[in-house]
Amino acid sequence: MTLTLRDVEHIADLARLALTAEEKERFREQLSAILDYAASLQRLDISDIPPTATVLPLRNVMREDVARPSLPPEDVLANAPDTAEGCFRVRAILE
Amino acid sequence: MQYEPIIGMEVHAELLTASKMFCGCDAHIFGAPPNTHVCPVCLGLPGVLPVINRKAVEYTLMAGLALHCQIAEFSVFARKNYTYPDLPKGYQISQYELPLCRDGWLDVEVDGQSRRIGITRAHLEEDTAKLFHAGGYSLVDFNRAGVPLLEIVSEPDIRSPEEARQYLIRLQQILRYLGVSSADMEKGAMRCEANVSLRPVGSTALGTKVEVKNLNSFRSVKLALEYEIERQARVLEAGGTVEQVTMGWDEVHNRTVVQRSKEYADDYRYFPEPDLPPLEISREWVAEIRSRLPELPEAKRARFIADYGLDAQQAEVLVQERAVADYFEEAVAAYGGAARAVAPWISGELFRLLRAQGLEMAEVPVPAKALADLLILIDEGKITSGTGKQVLAQMFASGRSAAEIVEAEGLAQVSDAATLEAAVRKVLAAYPDEVAKYREGKSQIIGWLMGQVMRETKGKANPQLVRELLERQLRQC
């Protein structure tokens, strides 16, 4: 399967990545190769196998609705590249 | 050309659980300092796993049953991928192909006409963080991230802005009756979006859908839809085509503004959430939840009309809030008389006093039994109905019983013939012109004369007696 440059641009846009023309071409080739590899699964006959959402034999793993302490605020922001007023500070979001 | 609006609603309601959807952080975040209700799970730190809050699932099933939905036997959470700073993980855990509830309905009434609005689905997801936009940068508070969120999507069955408003009002009533959400729009606990398109009346083709967001009140919903319908009609009338866009409602300028155009159409690449095993909802669990559902507004309305002889409008007012309906029933039981006599005291006087104080029904300082005692005093002729209103205001302010207030303030009804006769004589002497008019045949003036006697007795005179005395004396002289 061969991705077009437009596909790559769309994916980059969804991931909020700015790519150079050279990067776009490189990722186009790499992503196409990955998709080709994954496409080998298409050769399997799965007509008798129902779709599944999980491979684990687990169901209904739930917890009781009990609140417990959260992290101390200084730990919460410890790894943040930038903070202000007790919040994570990020580049302006255009609405 | 005549156009018909086709409207579908998407409502998000925060669930009233103690903890968040997938972690144990305290879900009561209103007013909390930023980032004080967060942990590695709701911050999306590596190496941690989400665990489903059973109560949130139960609340969703309650809402689904109340909306006459099919409850899934097998339900799966899904990742909705998008990149935005309000999502710590780069995806939101939501539901996609296998939601907990689907195919329900809700009846709404506009101008006495009932219409059934289909519910496509009701599913569970996690709320996102709050962003504050400041000049040059944005601040992120993750307290809200991970709060359980119930999403209810309607079919495009709504045909007018007023119907959309009624749909939301009914939905809010149901969520509140169930106790699963405060559904408070002002506090953002209930948020909604609308899809609206126009088509020529009689056509079955679907027009281009425009999504309208940022509808933060019932009023906004109505205004925004009216505005958007008119806007689209103008575009179509002018021979143009409606663009598929996301609009936001601008509350300040009362208009819709484009937020996103089609080029940025959503591409969420949903897939099953690998960190959460699927849910198998046993029919026993569903039956057990169903058996615990409270009586819902619709059923209560019908029962109030049938059992208490209320008219539709009285019943509607009393069932709007469960606390009001319960108060009414308690007062009726304590009163023992006609329920129809109790209803106006609640929807009239009591509501007025609550509004004046900015109080909710749950905070009413006059117990239902005390209101019943007041009505009994009126029925027994101890006080007039007019005095009763004053007494209720004092009960509201002081918390004292009606009997205490009547006693202390000397408000008991005056039925003493001699006292009333003197008052009547005084009034007739003071207004000879009106008396003359009465004798000329303007008999309705007796109402005005009665008012004067009531004033003379500070509203305490037995009105029936006053009328009799007035009529007798007017005949005599």
Ligand SMILES: [Zn+2]
């Ligand atoms: Zn948490």
